[in-house]
Amino acid sequence: MLTLKFIQENKDEVIQRLKIKNFDAAGIVDEIINLDNQRKATQVEVETFQAEMNGLSKKIGELFKSGKAAEANEAKARTGELKENIKGLDAKLSEITSQLDEQLVQLPNLPNEIVPPGKGEDDNVVVKSGGEMPVLNNAVPHWDLIKKYDIIDFELGTKITGAGFPVYKGKGARLQRALINFFLDEADKAGYEEVLPPLLVNEDSGFGTGQLPDKEGQMYHATADNLYLIPTAEVPVTNLYRDVILKGSELPIRNCAYSACFRREAGSWGAHVRGLNRLHQFDKVEIVQVAHPTKSYEILDAMVAHVQTIVEKLELPWRLLRLCGGDISFTSALTYDYEVYSAAQERWLEVSSVSNFENYQANRLKLRFKEEGEKKAQLAHTLNGSALALPRIMAAILENNQCAEGIRIPKVLVPYTGFDIIN
Structure with a gap:
C-alpha cells in the first residue's frame, strides 16, 4: 500500500x-x-x-x-x-x-508515468512482436484436438471436481510435465533460485501481496482453517521475505517456483474461456525478484526479456503489450503482458504478465533493506512474472503445430517429452 x-x-x-x-x-x-x-x-x-x-x-x-x-x-x-x-x-x-x-488498503498502487490511459484491454499498447504466424488450412481448436488424441479430459475432471479442473492423460500429461521442467530449467539458467512453496497461505500472506481483502472473490477459501488456496506462486514466494530486513548487498533476490494455481474466475463465461483458455486450477512457473528501488525498472526489463526468450524457443508467434490504466492490476505500477497467437481460434492468448510493484507490496509486507553503514532501513521493490502459465501455452502449441500426421512437438521440448509428435 x-x-x-x-x-x-x-x-x-x-x-x-x-x-x-x-x-x-x-x-x-x-x-x-x-x-x-x-x-x-x-x-x-x-x-x-x-x-x-x-x-x-x-x-x-x-x-x-x-x-x-x-x-x-x-x-x-x-x-x-x-x-x-x-x-x-x-x-x-x-x-x-x-x-x-x-x-x-482501498487505494491502488500508483501507475508508472508511462502507463497509457485507457478503459480496458482494447486500450493496451503493443510494444513489439515476433515469431512466424502459422498458416493452417481448416485448423482445429484445441478442445477438439484433445478429444481426438485423448490427451486431456474435461469430462473426467468435471466428474471428479467440477468444471474447469481438467485431467491430463498420457502424452498430454507428459507434455505438461515437460513444459514445467523446461520453464524451471530456463529460470535456473537465468539465475533464479527454485523454491517449492505451500499451496495454501494464511491471511497475513494474502494481505502482504495484495490479494486480500479479496474484493472480487477470486480466491478459494478453506474456511475451517482460515487458509486460502494460492492464485499464483507469487503469494507464498514473496511472503518468504515478510517482516524481514535484508542487507543491501543481498539485492536483488531472485526466486522461481512451480505451483498449481487456483482461481474461482467468478463471472467468466463465453467462447473466450472455452477449453484451456480459462481454468479454475492450472500450472504455472513464477519468477519473483526483490530489488533495490534504483534498479527495479532495469530488472523489469530483464524479466520481460527472459519471458521473450522462452516463447521464442517454443516457436510461437508473440506480441508484448504495455497494459493501460484500466487493465493494470490494483497492486501494479507497470505491467507487460505477453500474448501468443492461436491459429485455430484466430486470436491472441495471454500467457504471461510481468509487473513491477515498486514498494507497494513491500510496505504491506514490511519488507525492507539496510545499506551498510546506514541506520535506517528502507522499503524494497518487488517484481514478479509468469514464466510461464501453462494452459494457453499448451493450447497454442496444440493448435499451431497440428499437421496431417498429428501434433508436432517444439524441438526444444523433445528432450523433455521423449517424443516429437502426438498421434
Whole structure:
C-alpha cells in the first residue's frame, strides 16, 4: 500500500496519477489525511499525559518523605486521572488506526508515468512482436484436438471436481510435465533460485501481496482453517521475505517456483474461456525478484526479456503489450503482458504478465533493506512474472503445430517429452 508520508506530502499527485487507473481517490485521500492528523494529535495527547504522569510518579515518593502527605495524595489522584485519560486515548487511537488502515488498503498502487490511459484491454499498447504466424488450412481448436488424441479430459475432471479442473492423460500429461521442467530449467539458467512453496497461505500472506481483502472473490477459501488456496506462486514466494530486513548487498533476490494455481474466475463465461483458455486450477512457473528501488525498472526489463526468450524457443508467434490504466492490476505500477497467437481460434492468448510493484507490496509486507553503514532501513521493490502459465501455452502449441500426421512437438521440448509428435 502507499505510505502515509507519501500521501501526506503528495496529495494532488496521488489523486491525479490514480485517475490513470480510472480510480477517483479524492475522497479517500482526504479521509486518510484527516485520520492521520487525528492519529498524530491523539498520540501527542497520550505522550503529554504520559510525561506528566511520569513526572508525578517521581515526585510522590519525595513528597511523602518530606511529610507533604496531602500534596502526595493529590499527586496520586492526578496520576489516576491521567491513567484513565490515557486509557481512553489509547482506545481512541486504536479506533483511528483501524479506520486509517481500512482506508489505506482501498487505494491502488500508483501507475508508472508511462502507463497509457485507457478503459480496458482494447486500450493496451503493443510494444513489439515476433515469431512466424502459422498458416493452417481448416485448423482445429484445441478442445477438439484433445478429444481426438485423448490427451486431456474435461469430462473426467468435471466428474471428479467440477468444471474447469481438467485431467491430463498420457502424452498430454507428459507434455505438461515437460513444459514445467523446461520453464524451471530456463529460470535456473537465468539465475533464479527454485523454491517449492505451500499451496495454501494464511491471511497475513494474502494481505502482504495484495490479494486480500479479496474484493472480487477470486480466491478459494478453506474456511475451517482460515487458509486460502494460492492464485499464483507469487503469494507464498514473496511472503518468504515478510517482516524481514535484508542487507543491501543481498539485492536483488531472485526466486522461481512451480505451483498449481487456483482461481474461482467468478463471472467468466463465453467462447473466450472455452477449453484451456480459462481454468479454475492450472500450472504455472513464477519468477519473483526483490530489488533495490534504483534498479527495479532495469530488472523489469530483464524479466520481460527472459519471458521473450522462452516463447521464442517454443516457436510461437508473440506480441508484448504495455497494459493501460484500466487493465493494470490494483497492486501494479507497470505491467507487460505477453500474448501468443492461436491459429485455430484466430486470436491472441495471454500467457504471461510481468509487473513491477515498486514498494507497494513491500510496505504491506514490511519488507525492507539496510545499506551498510546506514541506520535506517528502507522499503524494497518487488517484481514478479509468469514464466510461464501453462494452459494457453499448451493450447497454442496444440493448435499451431497440428499437421496431417498429428501434433508436432517444439524441438526444444523433445528432450523433455521423449517424443516429437502426438498421434
